[in-house]
Amino acid sequence: MTAAAGYRGYQRVGENITKGVPDMHEAIDCYKELKQGMYGALGKPMEGCNQWPHNPPNFKELMESYISLCTDLSRKIMRGIALALGGLPDEFEGERGGDAFWVMRLIGYPGVSTANGKCTPENDIGCGAHTDYGLLTLVNQDEDITALQVRNLSGEWISAPPIPGTFVCNIGDMLKILSNGLCESTLHRVINNSLTYRVCVAFFYEPNYDAAVEPLEVCVRRSGGTRRFEKAVYGEHLVSKVQTNFVM
Numbered sequence: 001m002t003a004a005a006g007y008r009g010y011q012r013v014g015e016n017i018t019k020g021v022p023d024m025h026e027a028i029d030c031y032k033e034l035k036q037g038m039y040g041a042l043g044k045p046m047e048g049c050n051q052w053p054h055n056p057p058n059f060k061e062l063m064e065s066y067i068s069l070c071t072d073l074s075r076k077i078m079r080g081i082a083l084a085l086g087g088l089p090d091e092f093e094g095e096r097g098g099d100a101f102w103v104m105r106l107i108g109y110p111g112v113s114t115a116n117g118k119c120t121p122e123n124d125i126g127c128g129a130h131t132d133y134g135l136l137t138l139v140n141q142d143e144d145i146t147a148l149q150v151r152n153l154s155g156e157w158i159s160a161p162p163i164p165g166t167f168v169c170n171i172g173d174m175l176k177i178l179s180n181g182l183c184e185s186t187l188h189r190v191i192n193n194s195l196t197y198r199v200c201v202a203f204f205y206e207p208n209y210d211a212a213v214e215p216l217e218v219c220v221r222r223s224g225g226t227r228r229f230e231k232a233v234y235g236e237h238l239v240s241k242v243q244t245n246f247v248m
């Protein structure tokens with residue numbers, strides 16, 4: 001994983017940083033591949049090819065069909081969210097999300113005994129508190145380990161235990177802006193206190209890379225008439241986050 005590779009590929013345990021603190025996880029990061037020069041200077045930092053392991057040989061093919069299924073599912077969920085917000089079903093299509101960018105992280109969290117060399121749980125932070133950057137995240141987590149926590153409105157951390165056969169869906173920063181705060185981008189973190197290695201596949205469904213994201217009129221009306229957020233360019237938001245996420 002290097003900046004030159006468009007931040008794509010494998011990162012060792014401790015290489016990912018959240019708010020200055022190394023995270024106890026390893027990961028393979030993939031992003032929708034951008035055609036060279038497609039978004040000019042805005043796209044440059046994220047240009048590169050995904051780095052798929054050669055073993056197992058069908059890995060790339062399998063992940064690409066997973067990405068395609070997750071993209072279709074996310075698009076459908078976003079249509080439902082658009083209706084729930086009082087908008088049209090295709091509110092998140094066209095210039096906002098018609099060419100949705102995506103991110104996928106295959107994450108492994110060491111069990112406590114290997115993470116810190118001791119056998120007693122020590123609350124190692126697998127992934128520090130953060131909000132996701134885009135519209136919607138589909139979190140596919142190991143079914144037998146509870147490690148993901150979300151912060152509720154009272155400021156308490158509560159567990160999001162895995163429910164077999166389901167995804168946990170996070171709302172991202174861009175949906176918070178578009179909905180003028182009617183949807184909250186929930187703060188969450190991961191603490192793997194189990195003795196077992198935990199695997200999570202997180203699929204992030206994002207706006208178009210160059211989308212200028214601002215509160216939808218219908219959401220401004222429904223939330224009292226005041227625009228709570230300035231316009232943000234998704235690609236700029238992503239790059240600013242990615243560039244502070246790694247020690248290079």
Ligand SMILES: O=C(O)CCC(=O)C(=O)O
Pocket residue numbers: 105107127132139141147148188189190200202
């Ligand atoms: O491991 C998890 O359950 C969530 C990971 C996560 O929050 C992220 O990668 O943004």
Ligand SMILES: [Fe+2]
Pocket residue numbers: 130131132170188
């Ligand atoms: Fe997250």
